[in-house]
Amino acid sequence: MMWTALLLLGLVLFLYARRTRRRNEPPLDKGMIPWLGHALEFGKDAAKFLTRMKQKHGDIFTVRAAGKYITVLLDSNCYDEVLSDVITLDQTGYAQILMKRIFSLNLPNHNPEYEKKRAEKHFQGPALTQLCSSMQNNLHLLMDSSEMDLKKSEWKKDGLFNFCYSLLFKTGYLSVFGVEKNNSATLTEVYEEFRRFDKLLPKLARTTVNKAEKQIANSAREKLWKCLTPQCFDGKPKDQSWLENYVQHLQDEGIDTETQRRAMLLQLWVTQGNAGPAAFWVLGCLLTHPEALRAVREEIQGGKHLRPEERQKNTPVFDSVLRETLRLTAAALITREVVQDKKIHLSNGQEYQLRRGDRLCVFPFISPQMDPQIHQQPEMFQFDRFLNADGTERKDFFKEGVRVKYPSVPWGTKDNLCPGRHFAVSAIKELVFTILARFDLELCNKNATLPLVDPSRYGFGILQPAGDLEIRYRIRS
Ligand code: HEM
Numbered sequence: 187m188m189w190t191a192l193l194l195l196g197l198v199l200f201l202y203a204r205r206t207r208r209r210n211e212p213p214l215d216k217g218m219i220p221w222l223g224h225a226l227e228f229g230k231d232a233a234k235f236l237t238r239m240k241q242k243h244g245d246i247f248t249v250r251a252a253g254k255y256i257t258v259l260l261d262s263n264c265y266d267e268v269l270s271d272v273i274t275l276d277q278t279g280y281a282q283i284l285m286k287r288i289f290s291l292n293l294p295n296h297n298p299e300y301e302k303k304r305a306e307k308h309f310q311g312p313a314l315t316q317l318c319s320s321m322q323n324n325l326h327l328l329m330d331s332s333e334m335d336l337k338k339s340e341w342k343k344d345g346l347f348n349f350c351y352s353l354l355f356k357t358g359y360l361s362v363f364g365v366e367k368n369n370s371a372t373l374t375e376v377y378e379e380f381r382r383f384d385k386l387l388p389k390l391a392r393t394t395v396n397k398a399e400k401q402i403a404n405s406a407r408e409k410l411w412k413c414l415t416p417q418c419f420d421g422k423p424k425d426q427s428w429l430e431n432y433v434q435h436l437q438d439e440g441i442d443t444e445t446q447r448r449a450m451l452l453q454l455w456v457t458q459g460n461a462g463p464a465a466f467w468v469l470g471c472l473l474t475h476p477e478a479l480r481a482v483r484e485e486i487q488g489g490k491h492l493r494p495e496e497r498q499k500n501t502p503v504f505d506s507v508l509r510e511t512l513r514l515t516a517a518a519l520i521t522r523e524v525v526q527d528k529k530i531h532l533s534n535g536q537e538y539q540l541r542r543g544d545r546l547c548v549f550p551f552i553s554p555q556m557d558p559q560i561h562q563q564p565e566m567f568q569f570d571r572f573l574n575a576d577g578t579e580r581k582d583f584f585k586e587g588v589r590v591k592y593p594s595v596p597w598g599t600k601d602n603l604c605p606g607r608h609f610a611v612s613a614i615k616e617l618v619f620t621i622l623a624r625f626d627l628e629l630c631n632k633n634a635t636l637p638l639v640d641p642s643r644y645g646f647g648i649l650q651p652a653g654d655l656e657i658r659y660r661i662r663s
Contacts, residue, residue, distance in 0.1 A: 205255065210529075210539040212257055213243040216250040223250030229392050231641035232519065236260070236552050245553070246538055255544040257524075262554040263533035263591050265520075266600040268546075272299060275522035275546060288390045289455075290407060291448040295439055304435070305605035308428030317361055317427075318612045324360040325616055327367060328353055329624065336661055343630065345654035346470055351462030352377050354617055358458045363414070364427055376413050382406040383451075384459060388642045407451065414450035429453065461610045463648040465617050467515045468508060470636050470655050471567045472618075473629050478507060478569035486619060498615055502579065506572040508614065509594060512648075514567060516596030517551040519645035533588070550595035551644070559585045560593060567636075623662070630656040 207214040217223035227235045228251050236258060239247055245261040259268060269275065281298050285291045309317070327333065336342060355377050360367050367373065383406040389395045390403055432453065436446050472479040485503040489496075528540040540546060556564045560583050561571070572593070574580045583593040597604040604610070621627055637653035 205250075207248075208539070208541075210537060211541065212246040212248045212538050214248045214255075215239060215243065221250075221253050223252070225251040229394070229642070232549070232644035233517065233551060233556075234641065236549055237556075240552060245532060248544065255541070256547055257540055257544055258547045258549065259530070260549065260553040261532045261534075262550060262557075262595065263585075263588070264531065265548050265550070265595070266591070268530050269520065269522070269548065269599050270601050271528065272601075274524065274526045274528040274540075276525045277522050279523045280521045280545070284391055285452060287393060288387060289448055289452045291445065291452055293436075293441065293445065293449060299602075302602060302605050304431065305428055308431065309605045309609055313427075314608055317609055321357055321361040321609070321613050322616055324367065325353065325357040325613070325620060328356055329620060331661055333370065338661055339663060341658045341660045343656065343658045346473070346657045347463070347466045347651055347654045349657065349659075350465040350469060350617065351381070354462040354465050354613060355380065355458050357617075358461060358613060359454070362427075362457050363429060363454070372413070376410065379406045379409045379413070380454065380458070383410065384455070387455070387459075388646055391646070410451050410454070411444075411447045414447060414454060457606060460648040461613050463650050464512065464515065464610070465614045466651070467636075467648070468511045468614060468618055469621070469627075470651075471511050471514075471569070472507065473627070473655065473657070474634070474636050475567060475569060478567075481569060482507060482618075483622060486622060497619070498612065501615070502573060502577050503569070504615065504618070505579065507569045508611065509572040510567060510569055512596035513555045513561070513571070513594040514565075515639075515649045516555070516594070516647070517549075517644050517649050518598065518647050520548040520550075520599065520602070522546045548599070549645075550592075550599075554583070554585075554590050554592060555594050557585065560590055621659075625659045626662055627657060627659040630658055 205214070205216070215224070217227075219226075224235065228249070239249060239258065240260055246257065246259050248255055248257045250256075259265070277298050278296065281296065282292075282294075285293060285296065307313075331337075334342075352374075356373050359365060359373070359376065382402055386395060386399055386403045386406075389399060395403060432449075433446060436449060441449070472482060481503045485501055486497075489500065492500075522545065524540045524542055524544045524546055527542050530538050530540060532538065554560045558564050572580050581593070583590045597607045634655055637651035637655060639649045640652040643649050
């Protein structure tokens, strides 16, 4: 019996290894190592690997990684059309695998498409206004000089990454999770456990954690599961905030309390894992580009006469800085399972066949965001890249003479946009404007440059730095 099973397995592996490119299929690159293929290079630095593959094969190719065949599509003008097909391209299967690996969570009916639609309703209109006002209050509370333990004219040091992440994480957690701020130590504990967990997230997703890391991840997850008891957990049916609605939805599905708590950590990461790192890159870019900082300060100065609620609205320079920062650092990998053979059309009219059982990946970070044919010197931070001479937003970018639909895709594609994007922009803006207004903030080393990116984070939303920028700050006199 065992021998038959082994023989069958051997045969399957043999046939699988023999995969060849069929007519109309994308170029196939299996790599040198049997079964594993390109898995190691892909996991180590996805951007470097996929850029190499793009140079070798063009805007579409299929690579083998850990026994899976992954077709990578890098023609940004056809992302919307390809990804709008939710029948042939499934996003639930891979999402389930990641939820199990990262959050130890099993939600059989979780449907990311539906989740985004439901969340969208709660992050716009009056609900968004209320959420933003609660965010502003919470942020100002956290930036109070006594809360930050700041005495007049005394400098305090920190790493910019921790400074931004802790402030925005705490603000977002208080606002989105509807928690009353009555205990700073507990809030700091939640943040620190979250950071411990977040650091290991790429390794959890790739199942490459070692024994010691597994213990750290388990302990952080368990502590967070305990802490994450939102007030709406009291079981009373309410239908106000997005989170209350989500908990209600889980209860209606008959999900047990333990699983509900685990789902809270998933939502904590989805809602708080990106804005803090994004704020770090915005401030980091400003502090290392004096011309950009000057332009933003002038813009803030010019809006001083406006009412506080108007001040955030007309800020074309800051908006360009934010767009440019997100172009350089938003690196989510959009993954789908191909459940039926599917024909796709590239924007140049070429047709390719996707094979059932393979995976499709779209990586906007490589194109359009870092595509040298779309953006000149794509690796450089140019604060006015998204600004026209008349101060309006620059939207016209071209590739080989054809206008590109989107010069940057930080929030996902048309039918899959991040529902929290308006809230995220508002929170980052509020943080940067408040810091610039209330503090003298400077680099400890005036000649410091931005740290490099941690390459293991490609694919997981906003990138994180491999090091940090040391800063000092004090209350403005
Ligand atoms: C700079 C900050 C952020 C960036 C770059 C970002 C980006 C993204 C992207 C790319 C997606 C996936 C879209 C897809 O599935 O294709 C997503 C999903 C989502 N985001 Fe954001 N996001 C940010 C901040 C936030 C914030 C602050 C919130 C809420 C307060 C939020 C709520 C969500 C939700 C609920 C989803 C859907 C998750 C699901 O599939 O279940 N995001 N975001």
